[in-house]
Amino acid sequence: xxxxxxSDVAPPLGVKMASAGAAACVADxxxxxxxxxxxxxxxxxxxxxxxxxxxxxxxxxxxxxxxxEGPRSLYNGLVAGLQRQACFASIRIGLYDNVxxxxxxxxxxxxxxxxxxxxxxxxxxxxxxxxxxxxxKVRFQAQMNLDGVAxxxxxxxxxxxxxxxxxxxxGLWKGTLPNITRNALVNCTELVTYGLIKEAILRHKLMSDxxxxxxxxxFGAGFATTVIASPVDVVKTRYMNxxxxxxxSAINCSWTxxxxxxxxxxxxxxxxxxxxxxxxxxxxxxxxxxIKRAMMVTKKRVEDRN
Numbered sequence: 001x002x003x004x005x006x007s008d009v010a011p012p013l014g015v016k017m018a019s020a021g022a023a024a025c026v027a028d029x030x031x032x033x034x035x036x037x038x039x040x041x042x043x044x045x046x047x048x049x050x051x052x053x054x055x056x057x058x059x060x061x062x063x064x065x066x067x068x069e070g071p072r073s074l075y076n077g078l079v080a081g082l083q084r085q086a087c088f089a090s091i092r093i094g095l096y097d098n099v100x101x102x103x104x105x106x107x108x109x110x111x112x113x114x115x116x117x118x119x120x121x122x123x124x125x126x127x128x129x130x131x132x133x134x135x136x137k138v139r140f141q142a143q144m145n146l147d148g149v150a151x152x153x154x155x156x157x158x159x160x161x162x163x164x165x166x167x168x169x170x171g172l173w174k175g176t177l178p179n180i181t182r183n184a185l186v187n188c189t190e191l192v193t194y195g196l197i198k199e200a201i202l203r204h205k206l207m208s209d210x211x212x213x214x215x216x217x218x219f220g221a222g223f224a225t226t227v228i229a230s231p232v233d234v235v236k237t238r239y240m241n242x243x244x245x246x247x248x249s250a251i252n253c254s255w256t257x258x259x260x261x262x263x264x265x266x267x268x269x270x271x272x273x274x275x276x277x278x279x280x281x282x283x284x285x286x287x288x289x290x291i292k293r294a295m296m297v298t299k300k301r302v303e304d305r306n
Contacts, residue, residue, distance in 0.1 A: 077140030119188025
């Protein structure tokens with residue numbers, strides 16, 4: 001057995017939410033440069049004010065950013081990103097099992113439709129709560145650290161304040177609808193695919209319930225999620241980063257992309273999206289399983305002492 005053994009007792013809700021939030025923060029710390037590269041590639045074609053800078057591929061984008069803006073630019077928006085994960089993942093991942101069991105009436109092996117409904121539910125709930133952190137994160141990742149180019153925001157709290165003062169509460173929740181759509185898709189695909197792959201591996205005894213099993217399951221979940229969620233993700237990123245008045249709605253943003261750039265625009269940044277989602281899923285799910293088990297071991301030791 002690699003890592004901590006599975007607990008004999010089902011983890012309580014608090015353990016699942018805390019371990020999900022912590023694991024997501026670990027995953028963000030490791031994969032954030034890939035996410036920043038993905039955002040820059042998705043926005044390419046509408047970024048203004050900088051001539052001569054073109055991004056080509058995920059590693060080319062990272063290289064260009066380091067050369068023109070310095071290595072720190074890869075972590076633009078990290079604070080907001082960690083705030084987002086602490087709120088977002090703890091709800092969408094931590095609550096998933098409980099919501100799934102509620103919908104299924106406590107059945108041991110609920111069907112796919114029940115799992116999808118649970119994933120969509122917790123994904124939508126998480127976005128409704130954590131949307132402002134996502135808006136700030138995207139805008140920080142989009143802005144360039146170049147001499148002569150005005151920066152929209154200088155700090156995370158200043159960004160929240162500036163958006164509220166200039167765009168109101170609607171500005172902080174800008175892009176909520178496409179983000180709910182995107183994260184409902186991401187969450188149900190991610191969690192359902194991970195669960196189904198993991199269960200199939202264990203059922204056919206291809207691996208035991210340890211790190212290699214979690215790695216394979218998470219990698220498969222990351223690829224499936226990227227294919228399904230990329231179009232909505234591009235629209236969400238562009239709409240949230242746009243200045244007031246550029247797009248009338250998320251649907252108008254989608255139509256503008258289709259008419260001006262063609263259908264391939266919806267898959268801009270696909271490779272960095274997959275590299276990011278694939279690696280993020282691997283780090284997050286492996287960390288989630290281990291942190292959850294470690295917390296249960298600690299909890300049992302504390303109870304035994306008492």
